[in-house]
Amino acid sequence: MPPRFHCPLPLVVGQTLPLPAEVAHHAIRVLRMRPGEALALFDGQGHECLGELTEVDGTPAARLTEAVPDTREAPLAITLVQALAVADKMDWIVQKAVELGAVAVQPVEAERCVLKLAGDRVGKRVAHWQQIAVGAAEQCGRNRLCRVENPQSLSRWLQTPFNGERWILAPGEGVALSGMQPPQGPVALLIGPEGGWSEVELAKAGAAGCRPVSLGPRVLRTETAGLAALAAMMALWGDY
Structure with missing residues (x-):
């Protein structure tokens, strides 16, 4: 499983999404990730996408390549x-x-x-x-x-x-x-x-x-x- 990050933004396969400051800090400063490495973003509402770390105008971003359909939620609430x-x-x-x-x-x-x-x-x-x-x-x-x-x-x-x-x-x-x-x-x-x-x-x-x-x-x-x-x-x- 690649590193996963909560990103409360619309996640659309094919888009390149600038990462929120907290996510960017965790990925770059804490995990020492580099462009091209795999990651996953989820919005907290049941949507998740796989992608890779990239940059947009020097800002860390994620290129989203694949939706993850599995919510992994238990059947008992x-x-x-x-x-x-x-x-x-x-x-x-x-x-x-x-x-x-x-x-x-x-x-x-x-x-x-x-x-x-x-x-x-x-x-x-x-x-x-x-x-x-x-x-x-x-x-x-x-x-x-x-x-x-x-x-x-x-x-x-x-x-x-x-x-x-x-x-x-x-x-x-x-x-x-x-x-x-x-x-x-x-x-x-x-x-x-x-x-x-x-x-x-x-x-x-x-x-x-x-x-x-x-x-x-x-x-x-x-x-x-x-x-x-x-x-x-x-x-x-x-x-x-």
Whole structure:
């Protein structure tokens, strides 16, 4: 697979497209690519083209030669509803969720979250996470971007309509994933914070129609639980 770059511009076979500054920097300065080397561009909406690096009036560009029809998207649409985690745990969660096929990551604020975001920090952190999602898509071959939504409280998210099933990981409760029927549409998978869900939150989730599910008798860390569940769901009903 040639180096892949997210390029949110119309991609048309036969055109020579000047590369956005960030893509040009990555290709030329980071990867040390030279004119004539193969690359791939994808727009994040499902379109991808192969081509080669070239120049137009001294500006790095790509000559697009072939469309790539394969989207590499999983047949199961999972939104990871992840309680905010501290340090670089959220970076890890976003990156691996993209690799495992999640279509979106929705950060939520839970009672026992240690990380609190407010003001300018919110926008900066979401932009950071979205860039991590872009890099993960470039690496793993996806040509549709996983959306990273703005954080919101768990209560507010539970009140927001979701077109699909809502499942919540609750240690010691619920049905094992292996014993569940395949979902008939999109799934929102809720993962608690480092300190776990409170009883009040579990009650609110149940009232909102969230189905408790289990990953077995062991209690997993917040940065492990969602990724383990994603992998298991893809093995059971996805494309693994």
